Amino acid sequence: MHLAGWLIMLMTRPAIAQVPSVFSEITGRIIDQSTGQGIPFASVAVKGKAVGTQADLEGTFQLSLRQPADSLLISALGYQAKTVAISNRNSQIELLPAAAQLAEVVVHAGENPAFRILRAIHAHRKQTDFSQLSGYDYEAYSQLAIRINNLDEHFRQRKPIRAVLQALEKKQGGKQLEELPVFLSETISHIYARQHPQHLKEHIQKTNISSVGITDDSYVSQFTGAGFNTLNFYKNQVSLFKKEFLSPLAAGGRTAYTYFLADTAQVGEYTCYGIDFDPKNERDLVFRGTMWIDTASYALVRIEASVGSVANINFIKQIAIEQTYTMVSDSGRVWLPESTHLTVEVGEFIPHTFGAIVDYLTTVRRPQIGQPKPVDFFTVDVELADDRSQTPADYWPTQREQTIPSATFDQTRAMLDTVRNLPIVRAYTKVGQFLLNGGYLPLWRGIDLGSVYSMWAYNPIEGNRLRIGLQTNNAFSRHWQLAAYGAYGTHDKVWKTGWEVNFIPSRQPLTILSLKHSYELERLGYRQEDIADNSFFRITSRFGAYRQAYYQRETALTAQRDLGSDFTQTAGVRFRAMNLLFPFAINQPAESPNLLGANPTVQSREFFLETRYAPGRLPNRRVTGRRIRRRTTETAPIVTLRYTLGSSSVQGNRLGTYHKWQLQWDHALRWGLWGKTQYTARAGYSPSLLPYPLLEMHLGNQTPFYNRNAFNLMNFAEFTSDRYVSLAIEHKFDGLLTNRLPLVRRWGWRSFVTGKLLWGHLSNENRALMATHDMTGKPIPPIRSLGSVPYVEVGYGVENVFKVLRIEALHRLTYQNKPGNTTFAVKLSMQISL
Structure with a gap:
């Protein structure tokens, strides 16, 4: 496990690599049918999806599509909504003035109009927050990918890096690479949750992992599913990378955020209030962005939130979150996250080297509510299917729902294979594994030598303490782990020895039998x-x-x-x-x-x-x-x-x-x-x-x-x-x-x-x-x-x-x-x- 593994473990909650380019760019202008003038700030949404944008002051809009779609829903305050077919050319869309207007909202002088809506959100939280359900489950498709970028010119000229880039650029027709993939995964999993008592379980059914330097996919698979993407903005704190960010929907959000009620907008099939939120102190662990609240149920329909480089977070230049919710059928007012896209831009760990982009995308399928599993069902938090890596050739293209063209995945995986098999990368992978494995060096297949960190010490009793140790790894056996060491003191002239045998008959539930013996100097x-x-x-x-x-x-x-x-x-x-x-x-x-x-x-x-x-x-x-x-x-x-x-x-x-x-x-x-x-x-x-x-x-x-x-x-x-x-x-x-x-x-x-x-x-x-x-x-x-x-x-x-x-x-x-x-x-x- 090298760079990719280090990033995954440091952040604990995943985030992904190259999530795709867009399918198409749609541009157009929205005008008043009677006057021909542009309608400022009209809403443009993909019908049936929580994806959209807003026109500018002249009524002009531009929308990037990541998914195939056939129609747009156009709406604006004071106009009749209209559905139009998607066209690849620059479209001009006419709207008719509406005969009826929205009900009047009375705002008392001196009060921010967004505060009334925030109070209504808090009042309806028990009905709309999915975590209040007695139980729910759904299938999830997740993509996780990591790529390095912003390669410094001096870093590019280093001999081992130049060798890697030249090998890849040769396959790309000599074009200079700006980004280099190091990890890409797809996961199909099923999430089960219940409230009383609180349990969450993820059954990872299928995985498709390509990476540079990661050798234990069974361990990494636990971090690539949807179970680590449980972002819930209804909670007062949103947990990201072992940090607690104050949610803009928090009960005490007004102490940290400035709110602005922008306008009503059509998001998918829902008429929503658009509320902008900005941090009062950008160095605090808070977000900046916009949220759209359903005018009928006061539920969160969509949120776009970001954290900038000013925030007091190490190594992170920017965090961007896009999350959309959907009303669960036959549920009344309960909403579940339909899709979550988390993008993290990582800065340079070491000056004048490189940064990284981490992208994580998950989509929810077939949600069910109100049928909690019994408590004894949650015997493990993460369950890995034995056949998770075995899939037919056409399995993953059908699972992607065309969110990313299969050619993009094939190209990325080919680049990963090229990088992984380069001799210089193999050498650096071993160095990374040495650092992450506690200073143990591969000696033979399945056996490591070390730890170099404890090979020498000095104290008055032993004098110079010289130590050498061996331990096995998963290449030796996944059920047996052996370790032994010997240490000698030049002053007391006494050998200290130790050995340990671990037998793992079962990993679900995890069972370990251990026998160890040592003769050592203690105090x-x-x-x-x-x-x-x-x-x-x-x-x-x-x-x-x-x-x-x-x-x-x-x-x-x-x-x-x-x-x-x-x-x-x-x-x-x-x-x-x-x-x-x-x-x-x-x-x-x-x-x-x-x-x-x-x-x-x-x-x-x-x-x-x-x-x-x-x-x-x-x-x-x-x-x-x-x-x-x-x-x-x-x-x-x-x-x-x-x-x-x-x-x-x-x-x-x-x-x-x-x-x-x-x-x-x-x-x-x-x-x-x-x-x-x-x-x-x-x-x-x-x-x-x-x-x-x-x-x-x-x-x-x-x-x-x-x-x-x-x-x-x-x-x-x-x-x-x-x-x-x-x-x-x-x-x-x-x-x-x-x-x-x-x-x-x-x-x-x-x-x-x-x-x-x-x-x-x-x-x-x-x-x-x-x-x-x-x-x-x-x-x-x-x-x-x-x-x-x-x-x-x-x-x-x-x-x-x-x-x-x-x-x-x-x-x-x-x-x-x-x-x-x-x-x-x-x-x-x-x-x-x-």
């Missing part, structure tokens, strides 16, 4: 599972001082399965042996206590059961580094509950069984122009007797880099608890403040604030278990726990500095006086987002 309060989703932090954790280090031998067997579309169940057993490298001893819990130490081995055997509730998420089908992708239209929390039953021993002396309960709640709240709030609440409890290496040692961070999962001004292993509650909250203003500062707004910075609190307690029994001296009589530093005052740290800063850098100033408000504690720091992190 207290810095568990790898706590930082698993932060690859940069995980790599840098191998550098720097290792406080309270230990060698750990671990073996784990886990089974994971998706239960429906919202639940994931995981169960497993784990064996650990921790050979501590620091002074440690405990009081034997017996009538005649003795010391166990001084550098003992702490062992544990655990069984755990975890349930994860994540509604509306689309799981990443890759097993290694599996993560849950959140659909941007969902705001429900993610809840994780974990129970652990285990037994522990120190130096072979069994301490007994123990129990642990952990609960985590992740939630994101979107406030439109006011930004986004994300918070995580965690709670843990263990009533059992445990040596402190097996208790909760809250994750600190003594590096200069920010870690979202850690307390960033807390030292490693500073506090230990057997019961705790924590809250981490972050609010991103998304330019709400910085967009209004004259100098800062030019830089595109975005402000945020953060806060973290931790309440914890350590029982007297676990505190007494820890000895004060080791076997030699040397004092052992006592473990620390929180008192009645919680640990608190707050932060503030800016992100999107140079489009990648986040800078945060942090203050520690409690537990400040102990030597070695940091009460203030500035930490950095990197992120790439729109």
